[in-house]
Amino acid sequence: MRRVKLDRIDLKILQDLQEDGRITNVELAKRAGISAPPCLRRVRALEEAGYIKGYHADLDTEALGYEVVFFALVGLTGQSETVLNEFQEHVNAWPEVRECNMARGQHDFVLKLVARNTSHENDLTSSLTAAPHVSTVQTLQVIRQSKNQSGVPIDPADPAFVVEE
């Protein structure tokens, strides 16, 4: 299912869709240098193969009333599968948890959360501390986000990307 084949045209398509997820197929085809029908076929194939996981609107966190974005570095009391899973399932149920990453390093988890204000942030941090198997919680409040490119760098000209069969 993975690594079927990716030529320059596929990479260009992925790059363009990553940049503008609502681009029309006609425009996408024009930029890729092919006509619309084969372009659409490629997009569907890329979706099928799992290269494209979905499409999302990128909303303004602040405008929607979330003044605070913060990271929480969490250490647990143990690292067994059960412990890790129980913690994970617990926090993943919270809508304020936007990212939950199990990590290798000086902490067991890196979480990204949003909060309406500082008081809400404090509540969330307290709840985190009280979550199952939690030993330590360190928070880092985001003051300024200077770069936020969800996705991966793609350069269709870079031969390293081209996966020929």
Add this chain to the structure above:
Amino acid sequence: MRRVKLDRIDLKILQDLQEDGRITNVELAKRAGISAPPCLRRVRALEEAGYIKGYHADLDTEALGYEVVFFALVGLTGQSETVLNEFQEHVNAWPEVRECNMARGQHDFVLKLVARNTSHENDLTSSLTAAPHVSTVQTLQVIRQSKNQSGVPIDPADPAFVVEE
């Protein structure tokens, strides 16, 4: 420009677009309970007002050859505007840096990076350590990402969201 007005219908639209960025306007309108033309007008207004910052395809990092995702917690030698900006501008130019967050807490910056493999990750960490004004670098390699919802939680039924003029 911000906070013009947001009723339940706008929130439903934002929620649906966040979930599926390529939903058709007709379907979006149906779900919001209005007809297509006003729905499109609302979407354009939300884009204009900055509630919607863009649309992006969510690509599979691993399938595209990026085996490693990691966070870097960076401490600088000072916190003056000049120092912060110089560091920021330096690392934002790297395509592997996907997120750059200035933080309040035990580190000055939280970066999210992607790397092709462990060796590439080591190179990036070294380059980070050598970047302008860097004092400390701590990395956290992501082993498993159990939740990754870019965006914000929206509940159209929650009156806290409804911003009437």
Add this chain to the structure above:
DNA sequence: GCTGAAAAGCATCGCCT
């Protein structure tokens, strides 16, 4: 601010190369 019809443009299919 919504509806409904109409025009233009797009997605998508089948067939041919």
Add this chain to the structure above:
DNA sequence: AGGCGATGCTTTTCAGC
């Protein structure tokens, strides 16, 4: 595999409520 042409839907505009 890519391209062409046809069809049905979708987007988008405009008049009218």
